[in-house]
Amino acid sequence: MPPIKLTLNGKPWSVDADPDMPLLWAVREIAGKTGSKFGCGAAQCGACTMHVDGQPVRACSTPIGSIAGSKVTTIEGIEGKVARAVQDAWVKLDVVQCGYCQSGQIMSAVALLTDNAKPTDQDIDSAMSGNLCRCSTYVRIRAAIHEAAKALEI
Amino acid sequence: MPDGHMTQSPEGASRRRFLQVTGGAGVGLMVGFTWTGTSRRAEAAAVAAKAFEPNAFVKVAPDNTVTVLIKHLEMGQGVFTGLTAIVAEEIDADWAQMRAEHAPANAKLYNNTAFGPIQGTGGSTSVYNSWTQLRQAGATARALLVAAAAQTWGVPASAITVSKGVVSSGTHKATFGDLAATAATLPVPADVPLKDPKSFTLVGTKLPRKDSAEKTTGKATFAIDVVQPGMLVAVVQRPPRFGATAQTIDAKAAKAVKGVVEVVEIPRGVAVLATSYWAAHQGREALKVTWDESKAEKRGTDAIIADYKALLPKPGQLVTKEGDVDAVKGAKTVKAEFTFPYLAHAPMEPLTCVVKLDKDACEIWAGDQFQTIDQGNAAKTAGLKPEQVTIHTVYAGGSFGRRANVESDYIVEGVSIAKALADAKVQGGKLAGRPVKLIWSREDDVRGGRYRPLYVHGMEAKLGADGGVLAWRHRIVGQSIMAGGPFDQPGKPDATSVEGAAEIPYTIPNRLVDLHTTTSPVPVLWWRSVGSTHTAFAVETFIDELAAEAKQDPVAFRRTLMEKHPRHLAVLNLAVEKAGWDKPLPKGWARGVAVAESFRSVVAHVAEVSQDDKGRIKVERVVCAVDCGIAVTPDVVKAQMEGGIGFGLGAVMFGAITMTDGVVDQSNFDSYRCLRIDEMPKVEVHIVPSANPPTGVGEPGVPPLGPAVANAIAALTGKRIRDLPFAGSVSV
Ligand code: FES
Ligand code: FES
Numbered sequence: 001m002p003p004i005k006l007t008l009n010g011k012p013w014s015v016d017a018d019p020d021m022p023l024l025w026a027v028r029e030i031a032g033k034t035g036s037k038f039g040c041g042a043a044q045c046g047a048c049t050m051h052v053d054g055q056p057v058r059a060c061s062t063p064i065g066s067i068a069g070s071k072v073t074t075i076e077g078i079e080g081k082v083a084r085a086v087q088d089a090w091v092k093l094d095v096v097q098c099g100y101c102q103s104g105q106i107m108s109a110v111a112l113l114t115d116n117a118k119p120t121d122q123d124i125d126s127a128m129s130g131n132l133c134r135c136s137t138y139v140r141i142r143a144a145i146h147e148a149a150k151a152l153e154i
Numbered sequence: 155m156p157d158g159h160m161t162q163s164p165e166g167a168s169r170r171r172f173l174q175v176t177g178g179a180g181v182g183l184m185v186g187f188t189w190t191g192t193s194r195r196a197e198a199a200a201v202a203a204k205a206f207e208p209n210a211f212v213k214v215a216p217d218n219t220v221t222v223l224i225k226h227l228e229m230g231q232g233v234f235t236g237l238t239a240i241v242a243e244e245i246d247a248d249w250a251q252m253r254a255e256h257a258p259a260n261a262k263l264y265n266n267t268a269f270g271p272i273q274g275t276g277g278s279t280s281v282y283n284s285w286t287q288l289r290q291a292g293a294t295a296r297a298l299l300v301a302a303a304a305q306t307w308g309v310p311a312s313a314i315t316v317s318k319g320v321v322s323s324g325t326h327k328a329t330f331g332d333l334a335a336t337a338a339t340l341p342v343p344a345d346v347p348l349k350d351p352k353s354f355t356l357v358g359t360k361l362p363r364k365d366s367a368e369k370t371t372g373k374a375t376f377a378i379d380v381v382q383p384g385m386l387v388a389v390v391q392r393p394p395r396f397g398a399t400a401q402t403i404d405a406k407a408a409k410a411v412k413g414v415v416e417v418v419e420i421p422r423g424v425a426v427l428a429t430s431y432w433a434a435h436q437g438r439e440a441l442k443v444t445w446d447e448s449k450a451e452k453r454g455t456d457a458i459i460a461d462y463k464a465l466l467p468k469p470g471q472l473v474t475k476e477g478d479v480d481a482v483k484g485a486k487t488v489k490a491e492f493t494f495p496y497l498a499h500a501p502m503e504p505l506t507c508v509v510k511l512d513k514d515a516c517e518i519w520a521g522d523q524f525q526t527i528d529q530g531n532a533a534k535t536a537g538l539k540p541e542q543v544t545i546h547t548v549y550a551g552g553s554f555g556r557r558a559n560v561e562s563d564y565i566v567e568g569v570s571i572a573k574a575l576a577d578a579k580v581q582g583g584k585l586a587g588r589p590v591k592l593i594w595s596r597e598d599d600v601r602g603g604r605y606r607p608l609y610v611h612g613m614e615a616k617l618g619a620d621g622g623v624l625a626w627r628h629r630i631v632g633q634s635i636m637a638g639g640p641f642d643q644p645g646k647p648d649a650t651s652v653e654g655a656a657e658i659p660y661t662i663p664n665r666l667v668d669l670h671t672t673t674s675p676v677p678v679l680w681w682r683s684v685g686s687t688h689t690a691f692a693v694e695t696f697i698d699e700l701a702a703e704a705k706q707d708p709v710a711f712r713r714t715l716m717e718k719h720p721r722h723l724a725v726l727n728l729a730v731e732k733a734g735w736d737k738p739l740p741k742g743w744a745r746g747v748a749v750a751e752s753f754r755s756v757v758a759h760v761a762e763v764s765q766d767d768k769g770r771i772k773v774e775r776v777v778c779a780v781d782c783g784i785a786v787t788p789d790v791v792k793a794q795m796e797g798g799i800g801f802g803l804g805a806v807m808f809g810a811i812t813m814t815d816g817v818v819d820q821s822n823f824d825s826y827r828c829l830r831i832d833e834m835p836k837v838e839v840h841i842v843p844s845a846n847p848p849t850g851v852g853e854p855g856v857p858p859l860g861p862a863v864a865n866a867i868a869a870l871t872g873k874r875i876r877d878l879p880f881a882g883s884v885s886v
Contacts, residue, residue, distance in 0.1 A: 018412065018432070025432045029387075034379035035372020037551070038431075039502050040596040044823035047502060075372035090370040094362060094789060097797055098230030099369030100376060100502040100551025125832035132823060134502040134552045135230045136800020138834035140793070 004068045009033075009077025019065020023057075024048040026064045027074060035075035035103045039132065046131030049104035050074050056111040058130075075103035082113050082152065089147035097135035105131050109145050118149055206334035208298050208342050210263040211291040212241055218319070218331030220247050220295075223257040225264035225284070226275040227523045229501075229550035229557070230797070231852040232790035233280045234364040237288055239787050240281070243357045244292030244349060245299070247330070248319035254364045256547035259525035269641070274524040276558045276680065278753035278850025281786055285847050286348075293346040295337075302336035303328055351784065351845060360789045365549070376551050377506040380519040382589035385508065386415055388571050389434045389593060391441050392423040395450035395816040396603055397675030400424055400443050407440035416585060417441065418574035422563070425571045427585075431593055451675040452816040455608060459493055462610035462631040462672065466491065470629055470668035473652045477664030482625040485616040488703055490696055492613070493877045494632075494688040495810035496605035497681055498826060503551020504599045505564040510589040511536055511572035516543045520565060521550020523558035527640075531562035535569040554682040554801065559604060560639040563677075568592040600826045601818040605811055606681035607633040609651075611692045621704025623715065625664040628655050628692065633678045634671045647671070650680060654689030654752060654857065659722040660697065660715035676813075682801060686752040686857035691806070691878070694748035694861030699874055708747055708865065709735055721781055722749055725756045725842055729779035732840050733760035740764070743774065746865030748858035753850030755782040759799070761835070761862040765870055770885045773803060773835040773863055781842040783849045791851050792839040798855020799837055804829030806860035808881040827881075 003014040008031055017026050022041075027033050027050070036059060039047030043061040050059045051073040086109050089095075096102050105128070112119055112127040119127065124145050133141070206214040213221040222238045234254035242252045257264050261273050267287070268279035299321055304311045307326045314323045321328045351357075368374040393399065403424055405417035413433025418425050424443050428434035453461070507520040509532075516536050522528055525545050533540040550557055557564075568590060576586040594602065609632035616625040634648040643649075647669045649656075655667050681687060701711035709730050716723045726749045739745065742764050749758035762775040778795045785791045808827040812819045820826040860878070867884065868874050875883045 021430075021432045025430060029430045029432075032381070033372075034375075034381075037376075037503065038378060038593070039504070040823050041435075042596070042822050042824070044596075045502070087370050091362070091366045094366050094793065096230075096363065096366055096369040097232070097793060098502060098550060098552040099365060099374050102369050103372045106370065129830045129832045132502070132828055132830060134500060134554070134801070134828060136797045136804075136829060136834065137793070138800055138829075138831040139796045139837050141831060142834075 004064055006068060007071040009073055013072070015064060017064055020063050022060050023050065023062040023064050023067065023072065024059035027059065027072070033074050033076050037100055037103060039101065044132070045101070046104040046108060047101050049107040049131065051078075051107060051111060054114070056108050075107060078107070078110055082148070083110050085148040085151045086110050086113065086144070089144040089151065093140050093144045093147060095137050095140040095144050097137055101131060101133045101135075105133065105141055109141070109148070113145065113148060113152065117152060119145060206295075206298070206338040208295045208337070209291045210257070211288060212245070212295045214295060214299070214330045214334045214337070216331050216334050218251055218329045219253050220245060220251055220330060221253040221255050222288070224254050225257045225266070225273055226280040227521060227547060227550055227553070227557070228254075228256070228365060229275070229521060229523070229553040231280070231794060232363065232787065233275075235361060235790055236281050236787045237284055238364055239356055239361055240285060240288040241292035243354055244289045245296045246316040246318070249356060249361055251319050251330070252364070259529045259545040261526040264525070272524065273526040274558060276523065276555065278755070278852045278854060280852075281848045282754065282850060289348050290346065293348050294342060297343050297346045298337040298340050299330055299333045301340050302333040305340070306333070306336060357786050358784065358788065361787050363790070374549050376503050376549050377508060377520045378503060378551075378593060380508045380548065380591065382508060382510055385589040385591055386427045386429065387431045387434045387591050387593060388425045388427045388568075389431070389438050389595065390420065390423045390425045390567055390598070391438050391443055392598065392602060393445045393447075393450070395445070395447055395452065396677065397450040398445040398447040401446040402444045404442035407442070408437040411437040411440055416575065416580060418571060418580060420567060420570035420574060422567055422570070425574070427571070427575070427590065435595070449675065450816060454814045454816065455495065455812045458608060458674065459610060462608070463491070465631045465670045466610065466612040466629060468670070470631070470670040471647050472668050473647045474656045474665060474667040479625040479627050479664045479666045482616045482664055485618055485624050486703070487614060487616055488700060489614045490699065490874070490876055492611040492688070492692050494609040494691070495812065495878060496608045496676065497805055497809050498600050498605055498811050499554040499556035499681055500599060500823075500826060500828060501550070501552030501554055501556055504596055505557070505594040506592060507565050507568040508589060508591045509568040509572045510587070511569065511576065512587050514538065514542060516569065517546065518543065518565060518568070519546045519548055521553065521557055522547045522565070523550065523553055524560070524562065527560055528562040528565045531566050532569045535566050536573055555680040555684070556604060559679055560641070563604065564592065564594065596823065597821045600811070600820050600822060603677040604679035605676065606687055607635065607678040609688045611688065613692060613696050615696065615700055617700060617704060621706055621711075623660070623662045623700060626662045626666070628667045629670070630655060630667075630689070631670040632672060633674055633676070635678050635680055635684070637671070650685045652689065653685035654750060655685070655693060658693055659719040659749070659751065660712070661718050662715070682798070683752055683853040683856040686750055687805070690748070690750035690752070690857035691860045691864070694750060694858060695864050695874065695876070698746070698861070698865040698868065712749065722751065722756050725749060725758045725779045725781050728840055728842055729758035729760050729777055732779065732838065733777035735760065744866050744870035746862045746867070746869055748861035748865060750854075750857040752854045752857050755780060755849040755851060755854040757795070757854045757858050759858045759862040761859070761866045763863060763866040763870055768885065771867060771880070772833070775836040775838070776859070776862070778837065778839045778855065779842060780839065780851070780854065781844060782851050782854070783844050783846040785841045786848050788841055791841060794851045795839045795855040796837045798853065799859050800829050800834050802856040802859035803833070803835070803863065806863060806879055807833070807886045808879045810879050
């Protein structure tokens with residue numbers, strides 16, 4: 001099988017893997033980037049959220065072979081002013097508890113704010129409802145997204 | 155800055171000073187690896203040794219960082235921040251120079267004084283049991299730094315002040331890092347006086363969490379992220395019914411999967427080892443195992459509930475007896491029966507550990523919650539001595555009790571697999587010593603047991619003509635969490651079955667509480683707030699029902715009965731005042747209240763719920779009041795209340811593990827539904843000012859949430875929900 005070619009966090013990435021292998025495991029175990037987490041393996045929790053060509057996807061349920069040629073961005077590779085605003089707001093409000101869901105939360109929040117600079121509570125709820133947080137940091141996630149939106153206005 | 159601190163970096167400043175003072179040796183410390191020559195190495199070692207460690211909890215490094223060794227597990231509850239704050243306060247440090255690090259496993263040094271002699275985290279005891287210990291540790295370190303300054307400058311200790319990490323006297327100034335080497339040579343004083351809490355400058359203020367930056371950038375390391383050279387990934391096929399064991403194993407197809415390295419039997423199932431999780435997972439799919447189910451639980455949960463209900467009319471083991479409930483005659487009787495399902499903890503990070511087993515040593519990486527119990531069980535499994543087992547505690551992706559179990563289930567599985575690989579019969583022993591990362595899938599977690607036990611409660615009260623509660627009978631039926639383990643108190647009712655029911659903050663002249671302890675192969679465990687997950691629900695919804703029967707306002711009714719419990723009363727009053735209990739709500743909304751004590755803290759919630767035109771219930775807002783003694787890090791206390799509210803709400807709305815003929819019906823988050831952001835109410839948290847020593851915060855936010863919401867639903871719809879979760883009775 002020829003290797004699958006993609007871009008990972010801005011760098012060319014050639015993966016020698018079963019095309020059915022989920023993107024999540026290819027990134028975690030082959031590329032060695034462990035910031036994206038395994039929470040359910042069934043597109044139920046969002047802990048594995050990455051950006052594929054700018055769109056948030058559940059990497060646990062995305063076969064690596066199905067996205068050959070795509071640009072994959074993980075929590076380790078996000079950059080730019082939206083990402084910075086989101087991460088700063090997360091730290092400022094101390095959103096995290098155990099932290100395990102937070103890479104995924106941040107990837108979803110960055111995608112939301114890239115699309116919609118001024119989300120309402122309802123926009124946040126619908127964009128973020130695929131990301132479970134068992135520690136229930138939801139109150140602060142909402143507040144931090146508003147905070148990041150405010151910071152981006154300036 | 156990792157701490158979000160905007161001030162200049164004191165570490166940077168002192169690092170420069172340190173280099174000035176120590177010259178080449180300082181450089182040697184930094185690049186010692188690349189140098190040759192014994193004298194330089196010795197020099198570097200000598201400098202490294204000058205880190206000042208006055209006790210098991212505090213390390214002051216020449217680079218001016220102060221590291222607190224955290225004996226508890228950071229699983230989200232904030233111990234890296236709270237415990238560090240206690241030391242920072244007494245040593246008078248700058249918050250930015252403080253660091254936190256998990257301590258190694260050692261029951262002597264790191265005993266949990268609330269339930270030891272073991273090192274372990276649970277029962278919301280981390281700050282409670284560390285408070286005095288860490289204050290002393292910080293104060294002692296400070297006294298030594300002051301003594302070092304006094305000696306260096308030739309001034310009396312009384313002429314020295316310490317503030318924000320700077321030690322000064324007149325024109326003399328030094329950082330902790332500057333003084334560390336000298337301090338390390340001085341005798342450690344005993345009985346150093348502690349600060350008057352009135353002079354606290356850090357404790358009680360909003361301090362940035364120590365783990366925020368790492369957890370916001372994907373850099374934090376959890377057990378699932380640990381990689382060791384040559385490591386194999388393992389998944390375990392466990393029996394479909396609790397109590398079954400493997401009978402026949404056909405591993406041919408599994409071994410044919412690309413990447414699968416070996417299949418081994420362990421006491422709890424069959425492990426598939428591979429070079430990646432994906433291969434291990436596919437290998438397990440291809441595995442064929444038959445099970446001996448002769449000792450397995452084959453009842454479904456409906457049958458278990460029916461069995462428990464059959465016990466309700468019969469007297470159980472006595473828990474509390476006050477007055478004589480049977481002597482109260484001719485009064486109005488109110489009765490209620492409750493059912494509480496099994497609940498999975500479903501921490502966001504499924505159970506994972508990495509085990510490296512050699513002939514005479516074992517290393518374990520885990521979000522380890524019971525370090526010395528796990529160390530002992532791992533040693534027993536491996537055939538080693540406990541001191542040969544090293545536990546590397548890393549961040550845990552949540553736990554809610556799951557990672558703390560006296561059988562060390564997932565740790566023992568990991569060690570059993572590593573041990574099986576060492577067997578000469580397995581590939582001629584060539585896999586011996588290969589590190590193993592055991593990963594539970596979400597399905598393994600949801601179906602794997604150690605649930606909050608299923609309980610049935612029966613309650614009966616007698617009301618006087620004036621609405622006074624004359625008699626109260628409370629009977630609980632369910633499995634024991636403690637039975638058979640080191641916390642078991644044979645002959646006594648299991649405290650975790652009855653806490654929150656045995657003692658209540660209401661004065662009732664005749665009260666009887668008793669317990670039927672049942673048995674089942676379904677393994678059970680403490681689940682965030684343990685007994686109070688069910689007892690507080692029964693007590694607080696029943697009290698509410700009695701208030702309604704007595705035609706009284708639920709707050710006024712509680713206040714009268716609570717007169718002898720001023721702490722509870724103050725918390726209740728704060729919550730209802732902040733919630734605006736008497737203020738009108740929009741049409742289709744209603745309020746409910748509940749108050750509960752757990753883990754030495756008292757929490758009251760006022761919940762506001764609404765119902766839309768399709769009948770769907772939504773919790774709009776929760777106003778919380780908490781008395782946890784001194785709130786060491788109030789923002790963490792708030793976060794724990796917010797988290798407890800969301801965690802508790804998901805459970806009462808839709809949390810349930812059910813079984814059909816002994817097989818668990820749920821498997822992942824689609825069937826084991828957990829609260830999502832669109833279901834999270836607005837939350838307001840108010841902390842009762844207190845000068846008392848700190849008490850629990852990780853769990854106490856959970857117990858009153860369910861009853862407050864149930865009481866609000868009753869106020870709105872007239873429906874009293876007694877069978878959990880609510881999803882069985884209303885649309886949620
Ligand atoms: S791990 Fe991918 S959605 Fe849960
Ligand atoms: S912070 Fe723990 S699961 Fe979200």
